[in-house]
Each structure stands twice: as C-alpha cells, then as structure tokens.
Amino acid sequence: MTDSQTTTPFALVTGTTGFIAARLVPALIDDGWRVRATGRRPRPDDLADAAEYQPADLVSDDLGGLCAGITHVFHLAGASSSKSTQEEMDRNNVDATARLLDAAGRGPLERFLHMSSTSIYGEEKQLPIPVREDVEPNASRGYGKAKWGAEQEVWARSRRGMPAVVLRPVTVYGPGATKLLASAILDTAIERAAGLPRLAVAAEPMEQRLLHVDDLIAACLHLARSPEAVGRAFNVVDGIYPSSHDVAEVLADCFGMDVEVGGEGLDEDRRRTVHQHLVDQGMEPAILFTPDRLRLMTKTNRNNRLSTEALESTGFRFTRTDFAAAVADNVDWYRAKKWLPADF
Ligand SMILES: NC(=O)c1ccc[n+]([C@@H]2O[C@H](COP(=O)([O-])OP(=O)(O)OC[C@H]3O[C@@H](n4cnc5c(N)ncnc54)[C@H](OP(=O)(O)O)[C@@H]3O)[C@@H](O)[C@H]2O)c1
Structure with missing residues (x-):
C-alpha cells in the first residue's frame, strides 16, 4: 500500500x-x-x-x-x-x-x-x-x-x-429536487388545487428517462471505491423508460385525479394565479414553476435509450425502480416540507 x-x-x-x-x-x-x-x-x-x-x-x-x-x-x-x-x-x-x-x-x-x-x-x-x-x-x-x-x-x-x-x-428526481419532474408534480398540484378532476396529457406518448437520486448517490459511493472505474465514464439511468402517459398516471394518482389523454389543462395565466394563491396560503415556492405546463414531458430525444452495461459490469444494481412508489414517497416529502400543499 x-x-x-x-x-x-x-x-x-x-x-x-x-x-x-x-x-x-x-x-x-x-x-x-x-x-x-x-x-x-x-x-x-x-x-x-x-x-x-x-x-x-x-x-x-x-x-x-x-x-x-x-x-x-x-x-x-x-x-x-x-x-x-x-x-x-x-x-x-x-x-x-x-x-x-x-x-x-x-x-x-x-x-x-x-x-x-x-x-x-x-x-x-x-x-x-x-x-x-x-x-x-x-x-x-x-x-x-x-x-x-x-x-x-x-x-x-x-x-x-x-x-x-x-x-x-439522466434527469434526476427525488426529495430535494426543484426542477424537471418536480415541476411536473407542481403542475399537477396546481390543477388539483384549481379543482380539475383530470390531468390532461398530450395525445402522442413520449418516452421518458429518469433516475431516483438515491440510486445516483449509491452509484457515486460505489464508483468512488470500485477499482475498475478509473479512467471511465458511466451512464446512470434506471432502465425503466415510462411513457409520458405512464408518468401522468402516476402523478394524477398522487393527487386523486384521473388522466385525460389529448386534453390541454390550464393556460399559463391561470396556472400562475393558482400558484400564487397556494404560495399566499403558505406553500414554499421552492419548486420551479415553468411557463410551459408538464415541460419535462414535451421533449423528444432520439437517443433516449442508454446502455448501463458499463456500470452494471462493476457490480452496481439499481434499487429505486418502482417508479410509482418512488414518486408517491417524493410527493409525501414535498408535502411534509410544505413545498406542496398538505391538504390534498
Ligand atoms: N438534476 C439533474 O437532473 C441532473 C441530471 C444530470 C446531471 N446533473 C448534474 O449534476 C450536478 C448537480 O446537479 P443539481 O441538480 O444538484 O444542481 P443544482 O441544484 O443546480 O446545484 C448546483 C450547485 O453548483 C453550485 N455552483 C454553481 N456554480 C458554482 C461555482 N462557480 N462555484 C461554486 N459552486 C457553484 C451551486 O451553488 P449556488 O447554490 O451558489 O448556486 C449549487 O450548489 C450538476 O453538475 C448537474 O449538471 C444533474
């Protein structure tokens, strides 16, 4: 040594x-x-x-x-x-x-x-x-x-x-996140607060790719010690690739809503008004409000699918692969922090 x-x-x-x-x-x-x-x-x-x-x-x-x-x-x-x-x-x-x-x-x-x-x-x-x-x-x-x-x-x-x-x-989500999936969660909360029974999502499904922050942290600790990691790059993605419709189902479920495929949802002015109302009621404005509704789910990427063979060949395994359960936990975390309203 x-x-x-x-x-x-x-x-x-x-x-x-x-x-x-x-x-x-x-x-x-x-x-x-x-x-x-x-x-x-x-x-x-x-x-x-x-x-x-x-x-x-x-x-x-x-x-x-x-x-x-x-x-x-x-x-x-x-x-x-x-x-x-x-x-x-x-x-x-x-x-x-x-x-x-x-x-x-x-x-x-x-x-x-x-x-x-x-x-x-x-x-x-x-x-x-x-x-x-x-x-x-x-x-x-x-x-x-x-x-x-x-x-x-x-x-x-x-x-x-x-x-x-x-x-x-890829896009990282989980407790502490303020952008990307977090903004889509906020969009859903806003429409729920406005009394909408359904979360509208664009008709054409778009494949998403996401990674829970716990798996990224675990990969950091793993690669910091792994002898074969030096001099190499590693893609980090959980390998699930839900469609935008799947993501909408999960988000809607967290707020007791249904999904409406092909609808449009609230316009930006109305969303801003409801957002401000929630902040006035005590919600912390920690999550980024985006002018484009469900912005994360509007981007296409022809290179969406990534190999994780390199990372998995070092012995690493992803654990937060139950997307619905992980998002539900994430929403609970936001509610507890008052980054989302607690009452729905
Ligand atoms: N979040 C994702 O989905 C994602 C996905 C892929 C890769 N990444 C990469 O992962 C890393 C962390 O992402 P994150 O989402 O945690 O970012 P984040 O929340 O935006 O935090 C960025 C951090 O970098 C600090 N910083 C920026 N410029 C600096 C400078 N000149 N000197 C010192 N500190 C500086 C910021 O300090 P202040 O607080 O002072 O601004 C902040 O602490 C980034 O490199 C990002 O590109 C993130």
Missing part, C-alpha cells in the same frame, strides 16, 4: 447548496467518510454537523485551502439552463472544473469523481442505440455543450494520469 492509500478518505463535495450534493453529504458521512462540503452560498442550515463547510466560488476563489488534504473529490457543482445564461453555464461548468482539477491534483488525490450528464450525447444526431459511453458525443443544446466542455477538462488530466471517473446521469 502507498502512503496515500493508508490515509483516512477525505472527501471534498462541491455543489452542496444544490440538490444532489446535499443528498450525497449525509450518505458519505453515514458511510464513514470525513467530508468537506462547499458551495458559493453560506453554510446550509441542514448540512450535517459532521461535515466541514468552506464557501468558495470555483471560478474566482483560490482553491488551495479547499483542496488541502483531500483524497477524493465529488465534483457536483455546475450550472444548468433552468437558471443560467450560456456564458454562466460555460464558466461554472468548464472553467470551474478546470480550476478544481488543477487544485485537487496538487494534493494526495486518489480519485476525482465528476458529475457530467447524458445531455452530452445530444438529441438531434441519431447515435447507435442503446447509447454507450464510448460513442462520440454530439451535444445539441448549450447545457450539453458546457457539460461536454467540462468533461474534456477531466479527460485531459485523466490522460496525464489523474484517477478520474465520470458519471453521466
């Missing part, structure tokens, strides 16, 4: 004021890791006491102190299109990743685990299906391009010997 392998693993987790990293920190602590968390904002109130916290902007601050003594980096900080311009996405994905890699590489680093995204594959050019990790990516939107730019920084250091691992998850 080398000296570095005998030290206690010391994890730096970036992006801990965000959704996924906030769930990763307690999982690492429960698994016996020493953790230093970071984000741009002050220490989150609900961050585990056992975690150190150092605020830093990865683009502009000196990262030497942040990376001091770190053996494992879990790099989850990044910017997505829901809240950022293209310039912000490039800066906070590509530049931030390059600076962090260089700072971490100066210490006793044993593994750099980078959170990328399947958006790097793009939606326009048909790739061989199921999409494998060794295909040439073809990002078609700004977010995917920024995530691919960040990956390039990782692979450049990996070629020079840095022990890097890349995860490429």
Whole structure:
C-alpha cells in the first residue's frame, strides 16, 4: 500500500447548496467518510454537523485551502439552463472544473469523481442505440455543450494520469429536487388545487428517462471505491423508460385525479394565479414553476435509450425502480416540507 492509500478518505463535495450534493453529504458521512462540503452560498442550515463547510466560488476563489488534504473529490457543482445564461453555464461548468482539477491534483488525490450528464450525447444526431459511453458525443443544446466542455477538462488530466471517473446521469428526481419532474408534480398540484378532476396529457406518448437520486448517490459511493472505474465514464439511468402517459398516471394518482389523454389543462395565466394563491396560503415556492405546463414531458430525444452495461459490469444494481412508489414517497416529502400543499 502507498502512503496515500493508508490515509483516512477525505472527501471534498462541491455543489452542496444544490440538490444532489446535499443528498450525497449525509450518505458519505453515514458511510464513514470525513467530508468537506462547499458551495458559493453560506453554510446550509441542514448540512450535517459532521461535515466541514468552506464557501468558495470555483471560478474566482483560490482553491488551495479547499483542496488541502483531500483524497477524493465529488465534483457536483455546475450550472444548468433552468437558471443560467450560456456564458454562466460555460464558466461554472468548464472553467470551474478546470480550476478544481488543477487544485485537487496538487494534493494526495486518489480519485476525482465528476458529475457530467447524458445531455452530452445530444438529441438531434441519431447515435447507435442503446447509447454507450464510448460513442462520440454530439451535444445539441448549450447545457450539453458546457457539460461536454467540462468533461474534456477531466479527460485531459485523466490522460496525464489523474484517477478520474465520470458519471453521466439522466434527469434526476427525488426529495430535494426543484426542477424537471418536480415541476411536473407542481403542475399537477396546481390543477388539483384549481379543482380539475383530470390531468390532461398530450395525445402522442413520449418516452421518458429518469433516475431516483438515491440510486445516483449509491452509484457515486460505489464508483468512488470500485477499482475498475478509473479512467471511465458511466451512464446512470434506471432502465425503466415510462411513457409520458405512464408518468401522468402516476402523478394524477398522487393527487386523486384521473388522466385525460389529448386534453390541454390550464393556460399559463391561470396556472400562475393558482400558484400564487397556494404560495399566499403558505406553500414554499421552492419548486420551479415553468411557463410551459408538464415541460419535462414535451421533449423528444432520439437517443433516449442508454446502455448501463458499463456500470452494471462493476457490480452496481439499481434499487429505486418502482417508479410509482418512488414518486408517491417524493410527493409525501414535498408535502411534509410544505413545498406542496398538505391538504390534498
Ligand atoms: N438534476 C439533474 O437532473 C441532473 C441530471 C444530470 C446531471 N446533473 C448534474 O449534476 C450536478 C448537480 O446537479 P443539481 O441538480 O444538484 O444542481 P443544482 O441544484 O443546480 O446545484 C448546483 C450547485 O453548483 C453550485 N455552483 C454553481 N456554480 C458554482 C461555482 N462557480 N462555484 C461554486 N459552486 C457553484 C451551486 O451553488 P449556488 O447554490 O451558489 O448556486 C449549487 O450548489 C450538476 O453538475 C448537474 O449538471 C444533474
């Protein structure tokens, strides 16, 4: 064993004021890791006491102190299109990743685990299906391009010997999520609050792909230790692929509604009015309200199906594959947090 392998693993987790990293920190602590968390904002109130916290902007601050003594980096900080311009996405994905890699590489680093995204594959050019990790990516939107730019920084250091691992998850949902499926859940609650008995969904079914945050966290812990993971990328998707009609059934069921295939639902103005009413009644406006209703279910992707052979060949198994039960738990979590009204 080398000296570095005998030290206690010391994890730096970036992006801990965000959704996924906030769930990763307690999982690492429960698994016996020493953790230093970071984000741009002050220490989150609900961050585990056992975690150190150092605020830093990865683009502009000196990262030497942040990376001091770190053996494992879990790099989850990044910017997505829901809240950022293209310039912000490039800066906070590509530049931030390059600076962090260089700072971490100066210490006793044993593994750099980078959170990328399947958006790097793009939606326009048909790739061989199921999409494998060794295909040439073809990002078609700004977010995917920024995530691919960040990956390039990782692979450049990996070629020079840095022990890097890349995860490429699809849309992630679960407790703490504020976008994507969360917004569709909010849309359903809004129409239920408006008294609609049915949740309308577009007639043409669209295949979805989703991943519960618990499975992504489990994959992070697994790949941080798996000896064969170094130098490789891994798609992370639960392999279920419900249609938009299936998703609508599950959402409607959580709110005691039926599904209406081919209907339109409320217009944006009415949805905004009901949303504001719910906030005035005490609902926390934590979940992102999107002008487009059920926006998640309107996107088509010719490269929807992904291979998970690489991840499963390392011994990893997905556990949150009962989609209806997982969404029902998620809705209960939102109700308990008052991110959704509690009374229906
Ligand atoms: N959520 C998904 O469905 C999904 C799917 C595929 C891949 N991913 C990837 O997974 C990662 C985590 O996603 P998430 O949904 O948890 O994101 P999130 O909730 O938007 O959180 C992003 C985090 O990154 C931090 N950040 C951004 N720019 C930074 C900078 N310059 N310096 C320091 N911190 C910075 C943010 O800090 P502030 O709080 O200060 O803004 C926040 O803590 C991202 O890399 C994302 O691309 C997410």
